[in-house]
Structures are given as structure tokens and as C-alpha cells.
Amino acid sequence: MIRIAAVGDIHLGTDSGGSFAPVVHDLIGHADVLLLAGDLTQHGRVAEARVVAAEVASAQLPVLAVLGNHDYHDDAEDEITRILVDAGVTVLEGTGTVLDIAGTRLGVAGVKGFGGGFAGASCSEFGEPLMKSFVRHSRERAASLGAAFEDLTCDIRVALTHYAPVPDTLIGERAEIYPFLGSYHLAEVIDAAGVDLALHGHAHAGSERGTTAGGVPVRNVARPVIGKSVARYEIAQDGCGDLAGSAPPASRVPAGEADSRAPS
């Protein structure tokens, strides 16, 4: 069984020192991995990224993160990434990683994602160059998430994004701004990759639970949504939430695909 702690939109500023480290510390014994769903900083500043890095530097568990739109605001996303990586954080952007957690391989692929809207009410690559590049960015980010999953050989798959893959978890936000909150292209690749759990942030007024068209559970872990320091999820390798953890590893994938992901 994999124990995941996740939160997005912690928005740490230079005045936030000491606020998040206790959360990370208290995860000891309660979670196997901490996933941060973007908007780690308030204004995308390097100084703020240093605060984030200091808060997670002494983590006793793997910390994986994607950046959010706030983290891009000061055009310093590369340096922010470097600062976080130096602090031991695995920053995902169209990339994935596999963690061995007591013999179970947890694969996490992540991407910031982007807006564009949801099937039937989405923007298309049409018209002005700015509009086309907006939509293209969204499609490219989604495609990079799909590519990241293709490279992962693992037992359990988790998708980590900042923008939302489904509108279900936006309920509470004004419908008029949905196209700025996520894109269904993310859900398309999440379904195609056979993901077990998709986590995102960004929509502070949204709701926690949703499902993709393909049946993948989606959780909005934006901090104002979960209303607590972190949300925690447990995924058993057989997908049945086996608390005893004594079940032998069982592949969750159809037989035809099993060889590519079979336990080695």
C-alpha cells in the first residue's frame, strides 16, 4: 500500500518561513511520499523559492512537485526549479519518476498543465497567434505528461498537475473561468496512461473529488479546497485499499500490457 500526502497552492512568501516545515515533519510515519501540486510560491520569486526549499529541505520522505502559474510569474521558473532540486525536491515538468516503496513501484508523472477548457467548451488553435499559442501550450503540456507516463515502468501510477484535468473538481468556481482553470487534454492522457489517481491544484474555490471520463479518480488538493495542511490518500497495489498490506503484488494492468510493467 502506498500512502500519499498531497497539497497544492501553498503560496509561500518571504513572510512564510517556518509555516510549512512542521507539516512536512509531521508526515513521518503517515506518508510515503509528499506531492506538491504547484503554486509553491506566491509570486514566482527566487527569494520565495528559497523559503520553500528551506521548509522541505529536512523532509524525511521523498518530495515531488510540479510548478504552478504563480511560480512562473517572475520568469524565474528555471532558477526556482534548481533551488528546489538542490533542496532534494524532484520537480516534474513533462517528466516522471519511479519510487520503490517497500517493494511497490510508485510511478509519478507530472506537468504544470494549462488552461483551455473542457470538452465541448474549450478553446481551439484558431485565430490570433496568441490564441493559437495559448491552446498549443496546453496541448503540448498535456502531451508531455502522456510521454512521461510511457517511460515509466511501475505498479501504481499517479498524475500530478497544477491545472485541472476535469471540470468536476472545479465546482464552486464560476463557470465563466473554467477555461483558465484546466484542460481536458490532461484528462485524455491520464485516461490513456491508465493512471490510478490524478492530483491537481489551482482551483481554490473548487471541490475535492472528481473522475475522468475513463474513471480515474481526480482530487483537487489546493489547500483552500482540502481545508487542512495536506490531503492523504492510500492506494493498494491491487487497487482495493488493502490495509493489511500483506497481499502479494498483483499487476493491475491488463494481461496484454503486463510484460512492460511486470514486477522485476
Next chain:
Amino acid sequence: MEDAPRGLRESLKRVAVTLKEANIPFALGGSYACWARGGPEPVHDVDFMLREEDVPRAVEVLAASGLRPVDPPEDWLTKVFDGEVLVDLIHHPVGRAVTGAMLERSSEMSVDSVRMPVLDATDWFEMTLLALEERYCDLARVLPMIRAMREQVDWEQVRRSTAASPFAEAALLVATRLNLIPPTPTGITAGPTDIAAGPTGTATGSTGTAGRSSGAAGGPGHTAAGPIGGRRNPVGPGRTPVVTAGADVTEADEYLAGDLHELLAEDPRVAELGLEVSVREGVILVVGEVATAARRRAVTEVLREAAAGRPVHNEVAVTDQATATGGTTVGRGIGTGTGVGTEAAEIIS
């Protein structure tokens, strides 16, 4: 009851097809017109709108096709029964005559697979809101219909034509405050020269000038960004947002609110996209949540600078996130302690 809507729909289609074949101009009205346009499905009766002069012929053709006419005491409609289903033929809804122009404004829509004219959504709301009165003013029935049809309606027209009814005004106020429909464009109807004198009264002139001059200086929020900003100044040449570089406090309240909302997102001291700003009678109200008390103070600071002279009511709550070791929790009850481990994890299966 389960079958009632199906029976109603059969009668609806039967009447519509009969009227169409007889070339009698009509439009589907009442709650089925709302249903056709996306609203909840009614369970009571079926309403058609006709010109008064066409009603006798309509009754004639409907009787010929097997419906049972009834002559009711009301002078604004007549009724026919299709079996047990009551169909109203309305020619004077809310005391106003159905006109040829009104029927021409209706749109041809597919209603349960039969194409028929459906009353225009704007006309529909005029009638529905004017029908509200002292004994029938349940907004709980009206609001879902507004939600369902709001984008199909010319709300300014509805406001104008229902201005005499306090019940309609109340319904429109609730819908406006719930952000279901656009607010009245204050100042615009009075003509551009009146905007400066606009909604805020006598003090506007001087404060407006102050607002504009600070705006011309590049925006108070943004000039202050440098010292706070570490190595990079986020407002380089060409990055100064034109619209929000100081708000023009002489413009209509909703534009000022919109500009201030954007300013709070863009000013590095706040950088919060989720705060709601409204301006009512010259007072700026801001609600929402920020993480720290310093950011809450910055909200007031940014708004005061941008809209000099306007009172600012800062109702923003501080979430004080994390708070592991007894940090003071202000605002909504997140509570102290990280909560990690005290609540069960969700099992994903």
C-alpha cells in the same frame, strides 16, 4: 406522477402540430418554453401564446382534432383538454396582449423532436417576472429558471420593461448579486459626459484626479515592487499593465471593481487571484482569503493607493496555513496543529 410529464409532452406536441397544420401563428410559452430552453421540466400544464384574434380558430381546429374546449371565466386565456391534460391558450399574459411581433421574435426550436416556435427568452422573463405578486413571489422557483436561461436573455430589456414591478426588481437584484446576470451598466445609459459625476456623488471629482495622477506615475503598487522584489523587478519596461496601473476611480463601479481585482492579482505584495472586489456606493469591499496577516494588510494598502479617497472595507480572512506549533489561527477554523495523522487517509480503489 412519473408519467405526467410524458403525457404533457404528448399533448404539447399534438397541439403544436395541429396549430402548425392550420397555419395559426403561435409560440410555446409558460414553463415548457423554459424547459425547451434548458430549464426544469414542468409537471402541471402546457401553455401556448396566441394573438387574441386567432384564438377562436385555434379552438375550432383543436376541437376538430378531438380536444375538449372549456370556456373559463378568465378573460386572458382559454383552455382545451387533451384527455386529462390541460392546455392553456393565452392571449393576454400579465395583462399585455400577445402581438404578431412577439410571435415573430420566437425562435423555431426542436421540442421533444417536434419543431415549433418557442417564445423568446426575453419576452418569457418579462412575463414571468411581471407575474410575480404579493401572493406569488417565490424566488426559489424563479432563480433556477434564470440560471437555466440567463445567456439567452437581454436583461437590460427585461429591466426596462419590468421596472414598475417591485417583485421583478427584487428578483433581478438577487440574480445580479448572485452574479447570474450582468449588473445595470451604471453611467452608460446616462451618456458619457455624466460618467465622471457618476455613481459616487460630489467627492468623486477630486479623488478621481488623485487616482489618475498616481496612475500616470506608473501605478503605486508597481513602483513599490522594486524594494520588496529581491533580484528581479517584475515590472520591467513594457510589462506595466496598462489597465491596472492605478485605477480610474471615476469610471463605473463594476469596471473599478474589475480593475482592482486584477491589481490585487498583479501587485507582488498581494498576488492573490481569488479575492473578490465589489464597489457599492463608493465603498470598496474586498472578501476572500489570504495566507498571512501581512498579505491581508497589503490588500488594504494596495487598494488605498490605487483608489485614493475611497473607503476600503477589508473583509479578507487569513487562513494562516500550516500552523503546526500553536500558531494563531485567524479567520476560518483551520485549527492548530498540522492535522497530519489525526484524520484517516482516503482509500483510492
